[in-house]
Amino acid sequence: MSGAGNTSYPHMTATSHGLAPADARNAAREVRRQKLQAFFFVTPLLVFIVFAFVAPITTMLYRSIHNPTVANLIPDTLVALQDWSGQELPDDTVLIQFATDMKRMANERTSGQLADEINRALPGMSSVVKSTARGLRRVDDAEIATNGATLLREANARWADPATWNAIKVAGQAYSSSYYLTSVDLERAADGSIVQRDTQIYVKLYTKTLRMALIITVLTILLGYPLAFYMAHASDSRANFLMIFVLLPFWTSLLVRTTAWIALLQTNGVVNSTLLALGITDQPLELLYTQFSTILAMTHILLPFMVLPLYAVMRGIDQSYMRAAMSMGSKPLGAWYRIYLPMSLPGLSAGALLVFIISVGYYITPALVGGTDGQMISNIIAFHMQQSNNWELAAALGSLLLVLILLLYWLFDRFVGTDNIKLG
Amino acid sequence: MKDLEADIFLRFDDVKKSYDQKHLVVKGFDMDVRDGEFITLLGPSGSGKTTVLMMLAGFESVTSGDISIAGKSINRTAPYKRNIGMVFQNYALFPHMTVAENLAYPLTVRKMPKAQIKEQVAKYLKLVELSEFGERRPGQLSGGQRQRVALARAMIFEPTLILMDEPLGALDKNLREQMQFEITRLHKQLGFTVIYVTHDQTEALSMSSRIAVFNDGVVQQCAPPSELYERPANAFVADFIGENNFVPGKVKSIHGDTAQVETDGGRIVAQKAHGLGEGAACRVSIRPEKLFIHPTTHAHDNALTVRFNTRIYVGDFIRYYFKLPDGTDIIVKVLNDLSAPEFDDGAEAQLLWLASDCIAFPAG
Structure with a gap:
């Protein structure tokens, strides 16, 4: 037997017959027609995106440096x-x-x-x-x-x-760069040099926002990964049953869910009265309007975004991979780390990226349950748009947030690779 | 007797399995496997053969009974401590590792020194004739190549027992034959014991030392291929292994190992199967290639008059479809040579065969 010859099939010999000019014209016309057709299919979406996405963002970017x-x-x-x-x-x-x-x-x-x-x-x-x-x-x-x-x-x-x-x-x-300077807590002194502002708000706020988003992402991974793993390897009926619970938050209004957290966490809320009744504390705990409540509520709200891509990817991983690893002498945890984790990474990174980016720009939950401590950068942006009427600063802060997210995405692409993302 | 005991490598002792606490999927499986044997578990899907394999590998628990290797029960041994190689139907090659890394995996788990791993990987790549492919990813290989990598990976840590779960199921016919040859070669060369699960009887017949035919959680017969084919223990095996004609009849009398059977087309003499009683309804099985069309030079004991229905040209042989007087179809395989006769529609013909080539099974 001759090695690779076993499995190689006789290939067609690559002969290239030139096309006659008329044939070439026909082929080109066919390609043009297909391209045109494809263009018509996407035109409505294209128009929508230009008006609803590209135009507003461009305006915002422009406004952040232009105030006439x-x-x-x-x-x-x-x-x-x-x-x-x-x-x-x-x-x-x-x-x-x-x-x-x-x-x-x-x-x-x-x-x-x-x-x-x-x-x-x-x-x-x-x-x-x-x-x-x-x-x-x-x-x-x-x-x-x-x-x-x-x-x-x-x-x-x-x-x-x-x-x-x-x-x-x-x-x-x-045209001025002062709004960008302000949004990173800098200002131009009378002599034109760039100095620190007296009040340091925004850099701290950006760091806090990123830190909170990271905590939320880690929490959703810790909660979502085992659940998705269990669901992916459970029977269809059980997986579908559990899937309803994962999707349930999607079917309830965001406002209702957040308000429910208020009802639970407030001073005289369910959690505190239970703790008091059980004698675990003798004074109600300060749960609502803190960073803690913001992280808690957002973890709950964003959990489906982690579970869904994870589940979709894990569903495609056959049980036999883990079994193969174990049959070769690998302990379950080692097999998970070296075989299952790399194979589920596309779902994990998709989920993590999704949760992180959504939570970095989240507005409504921190606004409702965050108090002063749980505010994130988006709340300040909203404040500048609604209360202080400083649209230019709001635009600069928003643009900076956009740049930050793009930068993170670039880093992610560098180290994990975006072709490693899979939503289903 | 003592020698025989010592010779037994793997033993299943009344192994039972139930998933739902109501029904048994495997209903008391007994088998002794000697070192170096190639055992095939053959059966239709849902017959319990894969469950037996999974229990042996440790991925399913044993409901009752005992599985032992070299005299030691492995019921409570974790899968990763059993030292059993396994080849899966979908190969289960790790897609994020190269072929060489896949092969090295069981060795790194065993903390073998790097240089030794490299040597071993090279040796087994050579063994499956894939020396050039170590740096490729499984996704860049053809089906047959992946299959060989999976084989090498199951063998590389030198387990004494290798399990194969329908390993050739995903390959096309030509490749399947090549791989059958390859697996047989490696088995002979390295001398490991194989438990092989398949629903493809050709595969089972051509590779195994012994075949256990499963149906409905019970082993119907466990025997070498030729015995299974020539001497099926019951009608299920006769029907499941190869092609068979069944002629209905009634047992007239039994003399020793032979039975006289009265059919609509006349009286025939057949081998008596276990459990056959005088006067009972029975079915006589005859292989299509053991039947001859009159006139023939072959020796014969039995004759039946039948009506020609149709013939199908297959290539190397021709299949003739006849009808018995009661409407039962009867198939005859004739080599495609000058002796293959022509018939008019509905013409009468006589089929001849030896009494030793047919077996009378109890009906039902």
Whole structure:
């Protein structure tokens, strides 16, 4: 017998007959037709994705560096400020121009916007801008044109402070990296160098978010892996029965599930009253509105995302692999580690990636049960969009989150490989 | 007697298995296997043969009875301590390891030194003629190559017993024959004991030293292939192994080992099977290749007149379909040579055979 010859079949000899030009044309037409057909199949989704996904994200990315509000409100003042050195008070012409702009804004009722923007750079400026604008509304144009600088300085002492004008000049830039600097707790000093901000919030928040997401991922693995393993090797009827319990959370509203956790964990909730009744504690435990409650509720909510891909992959792993390993002398745990774990890794990484990425950007659960301690980065983003009205900072924070996730995905691809992901 | 006892390597003693606590899947399996034997468990699916194999491997518990190797009971031994090699139907090669790593696995588990492992892997790759393929992954091999890797992996840690669970089930016909040859060669060369499970009787007949025919959790007969084919113990075995014709009749009289049987087509003489009584209904089995069409030069004791139905050209032989007067089909295999006769539709023919080639089994 001749080695590999046993199993090799006679292959067709590779002869290449050239296509006649007419045949080639026909073949090309066929390919074109198929491509066109394929394009029509995906067009609706493509359009939807462009409008619902690509466009919003691009807008967000753009907004995080582009804020034309101040530039649009006081364009002439900003032109006049261009030549100002930034050390001492600007010329009277600049101040007169600004007073003119202020009067116009007071009449257009847009001075509030300017107040908000400047207040972000220099706290306390909001009321200064608003009251000055109110005062200038009644003064006539000729008076402002001659005496505007004095009027401003008299209205409030801060108009005589170069820092105020610096803030206006900075806020007047339509394109700025300041929001990104803020979102990593940095700022630009008066001399243009980058320094730490006084209040350190966002870096800490990002770290906390990542740490919580990691804890949640590990917890879902610890809870989900054994369950998926059991289900994958149980009989069909039992696996389907258990699958209902895994899917049950999906059929209940997210809000209801989170609220249920509130009912369980609150001071006079089920858990505390049970503990008190059993005499395990004599004071109700602080369970709700903590990091603990956020992690607990999110682990519960995200568990199906771990179990489903794991189950799908494990279902495809035949029992015989473990049996083969054991027949060769491997102890069950060793066989699991060297054979089963690598084979179930595609499901594990898919589940872990899914849970991690979802939990990094999770909003509703931390908002409801997190209190101050359990807040995550998405809650701050929402805060800046809804309460502080600082959409640009929200956009910068969101973009940074996106970059962070892409970076993690890249790392994952480096070390585990994305072709190792399997959802079913 | 003492010698015989010492010779027995593997013993099943009244082994029973139930999954649902109500029904037995294996109903009292007894068997003694000598060292170096090639035993095949043959039977239709659901007959309990795979369950026996799984109990032997330790993946299923024994409900009652005892399995012992070299005189020691292994009922309570963990699967990984049994030192039994196993080949699975789907090969169970670890897809994330190369062929060489697959072969090395049982050796690394046994903490063999690296150099020795390398040597051993090379030796067994050579043995299954796959020396060039050590760095490939199982996914890059053909079905036959994977099968050989699986074989080598089951043998490499030199177990005394190798179990094979329908190992050739996934291969096509040509490859299956090659692999049968390969397994027989390795078995002869290395001298291990094999317990082989299959539902393919050709495979069983061509490879085994002995075959245990399973049906409904019971061993119907355990015998060498030729005995199984020539001397089936009951109608199930006669029907299951090879092709058979069954002619219904009534036992007229019994003399020693032969029985006179009255059929619709006339009286015939047949070997008497166990449990046959005078006056009882019976079925006489005759192999299609033991029947001859008149005129013939072959010796014969029995003759039946039949009606020609159809003939099918198979190639190396021709299958003739006749009908007995009561409508029973009867098949005759005739070598495709000049002696193969032609018949008109519905023509009468006479079938001849030897009394020693047919067995009368109790009916039902």
